[in-house]
Amino acid sequence: MSKFWVLLRTLYVQKLKSKPFIIMTTLYIIGLIGFTFWSDIKELFSGDENTPEIIAIYNGTAEDIKPYFVDDVDFAYEYVTQAEELEKGLEKGDYFAALELSDIEGKLAANIYSYEALGFKDQERLHDVVTSTSQLYAVGQLNLTPEQTALVLDSTPLVQMITINAEESTKSTDEKVAGMVGSYAAGIIIYIVVISFLSIITTDVASEKGSRALEMLLVSVKPEIHFRSKVFGIFLVAVTQFSIVGAVLFGLLRFVDGGAKWDMVMNLIGELPPSYYLFVTAFLILTILLYLIIGALFGSLVSKVEESSQVMTPTMILIIIAFYVMISGVSNPDTLLIKVFSYIPFTAGMVMPMRIGATDMHIAEPAIALLILFASVAAIYKISLSFYKRSVLTYSTGGIIQKIKTVFKVTT
């Protein structure tokens, strides 16, 4: 077995058996389980088994409004004949909230009562109920035939986007939503992997350097082999963790609720072309490699493991910037900021997939960004390797700039 494989295998096995890896993977799995079974967990704590809240209604209009209020999972409606009953019922706790309806110049007016202040969500839902009822009420005032009423109520437009420039692809809203969700997931994966494994690779190199184990290793293996084994070893650990969590997620989606969630995910996946997934995978791999290379390089700069956080900070800031740019793109992925950051190698991995999925763009754009990212990874790898050879056995104090200066001073 070559020295590279001995180093890689030892690192891989060591990291997989380490407590931080086991704890982090377990936490991710617990998080996923919690997310999947959230409604069951909520029921367990609330104990109401989704019993709808009772809303009392006093109808002060001349219309029969009962057909407009249909019971659902959130609310069930009860009608009172006297307005005073609303207050009494609320005081006794018989009702969750109450609606007092009246007609003002042909429009439906509503007072919403509650004993205690309503939560934001409940307030919003009740408001929605009243809004849709008021539309039905208004239509009811027009004395339309049932066919006319049906036409007015079913007034959703049939929209089709057509772009004259034949080179531009046009995505449907569903495709863009699916692209947004997929890209958001890819961005979150990159963020989590980089944040977790950047610190692992930096502290690992720093710890070997600090304990002088590196001196013994480098007598046997060349620095470039050691560097490569670190980057790819940690990358494999990240892939393993991702696979374990992915397998658990697959199991949960596939088998919980008769696979209802899995069908939903498959529908989402089916909305996007295979080229999207190829691009996202390529961006994901290259971005993680980019940050791991930088992490290993920075780990070689410090003299002891305690200094790792000092050198990691700039890289952490970069990834946090990328994350926030991505978040800003969720509301509008077409801004200039998003466009610019989708080409910068350090942020492209998180921002460009969003543009690919959620905007209409020519395939050349992500291809160029991918090419820039690939060239950057290759260049940074080359530069890091050359610098690593010099820095890995140089011990110095001071800040990161001082450390870089010292490396050049003692090796040139």
Place this chain on the structure above:
Amino acid sequence: MSLKIENVTKRYRNFTAVENLNFHIEKGEIFGLIGQNGAGKTTTFRMILDLQETTEGKIYWDGQPIHKVNRDILGYLPEERGIFPHMKVEEQLYFFAELRGMKKADIKKDIDFWIERFELEEKRHAKAETLSKGNQQKVQLIASFIHKPKFLILDEPFSGLDPVNMDLLKQAILYLRDTENMTILFSSHQMNNVEELCDRLCLLKRGVSLFSGSLLDLKKQYGKTRLTIRTAMSLAEMTLPGVKDIQLVKGEYFLTLEDEQYAPAIFGIVSRGEYIEKFSLDYLTLDEIFKDQVGGVHV
């Protein structure tokens, strides 16, 4: 000839760490590189190990430039502890042996042998970080030569060891030379160990070689100028020829002579009076020579 250092210089911008260094080591020889802290010993080791490039000069192993040599013929024990703190002792040794290309069947056998020899049986499955300083040093030492290198470099191998473990280590070094015909280069600040183990040595001061050759030749440069006398007489009050310095330590007089030729005259003077328990003329110890050469304590 195994190792040849030829006109080697290492400069860092305005600072010269090693200047025009020349020495050679024969196959199966134990060679000492001595000098104060910062004399250039570790830099020399790193250049030999190809961890640092020379600014000038060449280093050869068996006539081949050192950077072209298969790295597995080299073994190195750094001055500071260089083991993985979270790895178990046996795992650690297995890792280093495998990394150096040893066959699995040989690894187990050799690990068993050295663990027993260094009395580490009980620590075999303990994590390195839980071991005492001395035991960590032993594990690191085994890791440096488990693959039976042809050339072993030991940087301060005795630091942190108690006298019993120091003796174990010395025996191991001699064993490696005698059974494996290993060429060994080592540095130490404990001159008695250097005297005990080395055939030849190189004395460095601020990167410059003050002496390179056999220990006996070094001592001969000073001659037999250490005179030890045990007598009831008070020598301090006597006028003795050619004496540079005289000290009384636990009933024995230690005289430093300008030249060994004064010894007979001194013997004549002190033997006229009373019975002499001890009259011994010796070479200076390496420790004394070292202090004289690099430490400015002139004898």
